[in-house]
Amino acid sequence: MKLSAKTVFTAAVLAFASAGTTVATTDIVSAASASGGHASYYGKRFHGRTTANGETFNMNAMTAAHKTLPFGTKVKVTNRNNGKSVVVRINDRGPFIRGRVIDLSQGAASKIGMVKSGTANVKIDIL
Secondary structure, eight states: OOOOHHHHHHHHHHHHHHTTOOOOHHHHHHHHHEEEEEEEEEOGGGTTSBOTTSOBOOTTSSEEEOSSSOTTOEEEEEETTTOOEEEEEEEEOOOOSTTEEEEEEHHHHHHTTOTTTSEEEEEEEEO
């Protein structure tokens, strides 16, 4: 059974609530559902290496690295500069550069038009 990130967050909130802790569920779900910041990408240098979840990194796949989202989570990443978006699956950890929120594979970065610039201001929606 595959669980969505929203389901995992909701289950965590219910666990806290049943333990007698007060939690505002709407704050947690909305914070997890829509966020954003600066994205970067990684490609050729890491192609063929093992990702944090054990897969072999494919720079042309629609995947991404995120610091905290569960592996397998699908997110829609929208480039705020041009409105282009791509759906990626989280399969790695990162980015490890301050101020960045997600590292896209080169293939995903290409879809939203950020390869030339290297970074982009993005919106992230958990699907």
